[in-house]
Amino acid sequence: xxxxxxxxLIIDMFTLFDFPEAGQVKPKALEAARHIxxxxxxxxxxxxxxxxxxxxxxxxxxxxxxLVRLCLATEGESSAIAKILEPERGDYFVLKPxxxxxxxTPLAVLLAKLGVRELVVAGMTAESCITAxxxxxxxxxxxxxVVQEAVAGIGSRKTTALRLxxxxxxxxxxxxxxxxxxxxx
Numbered sequence: 075x076x077x078x079x080x081x082x083l084i085i086d087m088f089t090l091f092d093f094p095e096a097g098q099v100k101p102k103a104l105e106a107a108r109h110i111x112x113x114x115x116x117x118x119x120x121x122x123x124x125x126x127x128x129x130x131x132x133x134x135x136x137x138x139x140x141l142v143r144l145c146l147a148t149e150g151e152s153s154a155i156a157k158i159l160e161p162e163r164g165d166y167f168v169l170k171p172x173x174x175x176x177x178x179t180p181l182a183v184l185l186a187k188l189g190v191r192e193l194v195v196a197g198m199t200a201e202s203c204i205t206a207x208x209x210x211x212x213x214x215x216x217x218x219x220v221v222q223e224a225v226a227g228i229g230s231r232k233t234t235a236l237r238l239x240x241x242x243x244x245x246x247x248x249x250x251x252x253x254x255x256x257x258x259x
Contacts, residue, residue, distance in 0.1 A: 080219075080257070081123040081190040082113055085175055085197030085207060087159050088128050088145045090152055095228055100151040102226040103198050107158045109224040109250050110196045116257060118162065123188050126167040127175035127197075127207070138167040173206035182214060192217040194253070195245065200227030200235040208245040218245040221253050 087107060091100055114124050130136055136144075138161075145156035161167065166188075168179040175181050185193070193216040195207055204225055211218040220239060227235060239245040248256070 079122050079189055080117075080192035080194055081125055081185060081188060082110075082117045082194045082196065083175060083181075083207070084110055084114070084124065084126045084159065085195065085203050086127070086129050086199075087155055087197050088126070088141050088152075089155075089198075090131065090145065090148055091150075098228045099199060099226055102228075102232075104151050104154055104158075106196070106198065106224055106226040107155045109221065111158050112250065113194065113196060113221060113224055113253075114159070116254060117194075118164070120257070123190065124162075124165045125181070125184065126161060126165065127170050127179065127181060128167070129203075130169040130171070132171075138169055141169075173203045174210045175203070175207040176210040176214065177206075185216070190216070192219065194219045194221060196221055196224035198226035199232075200225045201231040205235050205239060205244075208239050209242075212244040219253065220245045220247045221250050222247055223250045 117124050128141060130141065142156060145152045166184060168181050170179050193211050195204055195218060197204060208218050208220060220236065222236065236247045240247050
């Protein structure tokens with residue numbers, strides 16, 4: 075029997091940083107983007123799916139490619155992160171209207187079609203969209219993993235959110251090196 079493929083789910087990394095606490099998140103998001111890029115490169119090399127789930131800035135007439143182009147054209151961290159994480163041919167995407175990547179999106183159908191049972195969640199922010207997605211993934215019986223360095227959050231809120239995910243068994247939180255060893259070559 076074939077082992078189900080893991081999928082990397084990258085949440086909300088394409089952003090204009092136009093929300094109230096953006097200044098606190100920007101440097102952490104840029105740092106997380108570099109680690110996410112490492113994960114994405116490994117997933118692609120192994121033939122595992124890379125999926126972007128992103129807020130659409132409440133602009134229901136913008137698609138994902140337009141969102142990426144807008145971030146690339148915006149100065150500062152928005153552009154830097156978009157350059158680091160620019161999707162490649164063969165990657166998947168879903169636009170999400172709220173915090174969880176599962177809520178009102180085709181994500182569950184996509185994961186089923188791809189044969190995914192292990193969901194590796196990365197992106198921002200730990201205390202909001204990452205946590206909501208992990209709880210929803212766990213409720214759908216995915217083996218959910220969060221790579222600590224590949225998640226941005228605000229100060230102690232990130233630590234608290236990751237501890238909540240671990241203690242509630244909604245996700246397993248691993249260091250990047252540990253997950254890469256587990257993933258293999």
